[in-house]
Amino acid sequence: MDIVIDPLSPVPIYQQVRDRIVEAIAAGYLVRGDALQSVRTLARAFGINPATVAKAYETLRGEGLVGTNAKSGTFVAADRDRPVATPELMDDWRARLFTLLAEGRAKGLPPQELTAACARAIDAFDTDAPPRKE
Amino acid sequence: MLFALVTQVVVIGLACVLVPVLSRRTTPLGVSVPSDHVRDPQVRGPVFAYQVVTAVLTALVLLASAAALLRHTTAPEWPFALAPLFVVVGSGAAYVWQRRRIVAAKEAGGWYAGRSVGISARITRDDGEAAPAASPPLWPLGIGLVWLISTIAYGAAIYASIPDPYPAHTDFAGNPTRWVDKNPFEVFAGCAIGVGILILLGALAWWLPRRPRRGLPDGDAASAAARDAVHLRMTETILVWIGPPLGVGIGVLDLLAWHGRWGTPTAIATAGMLAAVMVAVAVPVLRATRPLREIDAGARPGADIESPDDDRHWWLGLFYVNREDPALLVPKRAGVGLTLNVGRPAAQVLLAAMLGGLVWALVAAL
Numbered sequence: 267m268d269i270v271i272d273p274l275s276p277v278p279i280y281q282q283v284r285d286r287i288v289e290a291i292a293a294g295y296l297v298r299g300d301a302l303q304s305v306r307t308l309a310r311a312f313g314i315n316p317a318t319v320a321k322a323y324e325t326l327r328g329e330g331l332v333g334t335n336a337k338s339g340t341f342v343a344a345d346r347d348r349p350v351a352t353p354e355l356m357d358d359w360r361a362r363l364f365t366l367l368a369e370g371r372a373k374g375l376p377p378q379e380l381t382a383a384c385a386r387a388i389d390a391f392d393t394d395a396p397p398r399k400e
Numbered sequence: 401m402l403f404a405l406v407t408q409v410v411v412i413g414l415a416c417v418l419v420p421v422l423s424r425r426t427t428p429l430g431v432s433v434p435s436d437h438v439r440d441p442q443v444r445g446p447v448f449a450y451q452v453v454t455a456v457l458t459a460l461v462l463l464a465s466a467a468a469l470l471r472h473t474t475a476p477e478w479p480f481a482l483a484p485l486f487v488v489v490g491s492g493a494a495y496v497w498q499r500r501r502i503v504a505a506k507e508a509g510g511w512y513a514g515r516s517v518g519i520s521a522r523i524t525r526d527d528g529e530a531a532p533a534a535s536p537p538l539w540p541l542g543i544g545l546v547w548l549i550s551t552i553a554y555g556a557a558i559y560a561s562i563p564d565p566y567p568a569h570t571d572f573a574g575n576p577t578r579w580v581d582k583n584p585f586e587v588f589a590g591c592a593i594g595v596g597i598l599i600l601l602g603a604l605a606w607w608l609p610r611r612p613r614r615g616l617p618d619g620d621a622a623s624a625a626a627r628d629a630v631h632l633r634m635t636e637t638i639l640v641w642i643g644p645p646l647g648v649g650i651g652v653l654d655l656l657a658w659h660g661r662w663g664t665p666t667a668i669a670t671a672g673m674l675a676a677v678m679v680a681v682a683v684p685v686l687r688a689t690r691p692l693r694e695i696d697a698g699a700r701p702g703a704d705i706e707s708p709d710d711d712r713h714w715w716l717g718l719f720y721v722n723r724e725d726p727a728l729l730v731p732k733r734a735g736v737g738l739t740l741n742v743g744r745p746a747a748q749v750l751l752a753a754m755l756g757g758l759v760w761a762l763v764a765a766l
Contacts, residue, residue, distance in 0.1 A: 268615060270518040273708050287523065301525040303612070306726060311521030311612035313725040339525070 267295050271312060279314055283322035291331060291344055292391045298345035301338060330355060346391070402469055404572065404671040406462065408484045411678040413458025416491035419735045420447045421689050424627065425696045426618040429499035430717015430733045432709040434511050435619025435701035442505035446498035453494040454487075461486050481572070495734065496716050503711070517708040520615030535606045536636040544598050544647020551651035552591045555658055562587055562658045570657075574666030587658070594650035598643050605639040608632060614730075616707040623699040624707075630691050635737055637684040645680055649673025685736065713743075 269286035271279055290296040302308075305323065309316040323340055326332040330350050333343035344350045351359070370380050420428060426435055428443050429450060437443060465483040506512075555562070566586050567576030580586050609632060618624040652669050656662070713722040720730050723743035732739045740747040 267522070267524055268520040269523045270520045270615075270705070272516075272518045273710070274517060290523070296524070302523055303521075303525050307525075307612050308521060308523070310725075310727045311614050312519055313614060313722060313727060313730070315724040316726055318724075 273312075273314065279312075280318045280321040280325065283308075283319060284325050287322070287326060287342075288331065291342060292346055294346060294391070296342045298342055298348065300342040302332065302340040302342065304339055402466060404674055405465055405469065405483060407671075407675050407678055409458060409462045409465065409487055411682055412484045413454065413462075413487050413491075414682070415685065415735070416454045416458070416487065417451050418685065418689065419491075419495075420451065421692060422631075422685065422736045423732075423734055424616070424618060424624075425699065426616075426707060427717075427733050429495055429502055430711075430714055431499050431502040431506065432512075432707065432711050433502065433506060434515060434706045435699065437506075437509075437511050438701065440505070442509075443502055446501040450491075450494050450498040453498075454491040457490040457494070458487050461490075492718070495718070499717050512706075512709045516705040518617065518705045519708060520617065520621070522613065535609055536633075536640050538602050538605060538640060540640045541598050541602045541605070541643035541647075544643035544645075545595065547651045548591050548594045548598070548647045551654055552588055552595075555588060555591070555654065558658065559584075559587070563660050567657055567662065570662065570666055572667065572670070574663045574668075574670065576662055587654075590650050590654050594647055598647055601639045601643060605636050608636060608639075611729075612727075617704045618699075619701045619704060619706050620699045621704045623695050626695050627692060630688050630695065631731070631736055634684045634688040638681050638736075641680040641684070642677055645673055645676030649676065688736075 267290060269283070269290065271282040271286065273279060275282065277285075287296065287302075302323075303311070305316050305319045309319045312319075323332060323334070327334065330352065331342070331344045332340055334340045367380055367384075370383070371377070375383075423430075425438050426433055428438065428447050433440075433443060461483050562582060564582035565579040566582040567578070568580045568586055569576070569578040571577050613628075615621070616624055618627075649669065649672065653666065653673070656666050656669060711717070713720055713725075714733055715721055718734055718739075720733070720739055720741050721743045722741055725741055725743065727741055728744055728747055729738040730741055731737075740751060742748060742751060
């Protein structure tokens with residue numbers, strides 16, 4: 267599958283690469299064991315510094331979402347149907363979610379809108395998902 | 401020589417005129433524009449002006465060179481060998497001059513303000529949905545290679561009978577102008593270089609479909625992908641079909657030199673090789689123009705996100721300079737084929753070597 271980044275966005279490119287892979291795992295487009303492009307190949311494809319791709323992969327490794335070994339290269343280590351997150355990772359995620367929701371609330375979004383936005387995002391992961399592999 | 405001159409100038413001039421047709425529709429004259437501005441008068445006007453100036457320049461260079469050649473049959477030849485260069489440089493100047501109008505219109509109009517832009521790339525290594533990239537058939541290059549290797553073997557067999565001194569350079573009439581003591585380097589250099597060039601062409605043709613694809617949506621990802629596919633097939637065809645005329649031509653020229661057949665036979669062989677190489681390039685290009693026009697006519701501006709405005713990486717819209725990009729070769733912005741990423745040290749070394757070789761060849765020709 268393909269992912270899209272915006273090289274001119276204020277969001278760091280490594281963050282965009284990381285976010286797109288996370289979204290693809292959440293939507294089921296990437297499943298455990300899927301082989302990801304090498305750092306150099308993906309950097310060449312996007313025309314970006316390999317260190318940027320390496321940083322994205324490193325971030326995902328720290329989150330337990332990808333793994334690397336000498337034989338397989340980088341691969342998806344998580345699956346939305348099989349929990350892999352450690353308590354520490356979940357605490358970190360909850361803290362970020364709290365801050366993100368606080369940001370919306372601080373900017374005046376009513377609680378119902380925050381709840382609806384969360385529900386829409388979760389629905390989208392299943393609505394856009396590809397057919398399950400047998 | 402007149403035939404060689406006319407062929408070169410006409411083909412090069414035609415190639416320069418066709419640059420806007422062969423280029424990505426959202427980079428007219430090397431300027432990034434959103435897909436819904438491609439047909440603006442502020443874009444089409446400069447493109448048309450560039451094509452007219454290039455066509456007129458080509459005609460003038462052709463007429464002037466032909467008239468001078470016909471009038472001064474004993475004049476030195478090197479000015480006429482530079483005639484195609486005048487077309488390229490003049491066309492380049494027109495390109496740089498006219499693209500400034502598009503840049504100015506884009507900046508004044510804020511064409512990219514508020515646009516969704518992006519680049520796509522495959523994240524998985526084995527998609528399982530698409531067939532692995534296939535190289536084009538390389539057998540035409542094999543024809544040239546077999547001919548060259550056979551020629552080298554033949555030359556080794558008759559080495560003792562090859563003329564000594566040996567002609568190191570001939571003029572456009574095929575007459576030797578510089579002689580050297582016969583040695584294996586001078587005798588076999590031509591064929592050896594030909595073998596190297598054909599191997600390089602084969603390696604490029606094999607590698608091209610396998611390189612990581614940079615998905616530039618250009619406002620309509622399906623049209624952009626179709627255009628990329630046409631470009632790829634055209635480039636592969638050129639790389640592969642240049643092989644036979646180049647290989648056979650170089651081999652024949654060496655055979656003629658080894659048997660002392662200078663003058664008219666050499667001149668005819670040289671002109672024939674140049675004409676055949678030009679045809680090998682021109683035919684795929686001309687065959688691609690119609691499908692490219694049809695794809696552009698069917699494009700739906702705004703159907704998808706736009707490609708990013710990356711003019712900052714393209715000096716004069718012609719030379720790609722991006723130190724962050726690890727790719728050594730990237731698709732050209734003007735026309736067809738690939739160009740060096742001059743931001744990479746390896747590309748700078750290659751460029752210096754090529755320019756040095758060109759200067760050496762020009763000096764040797766004088």
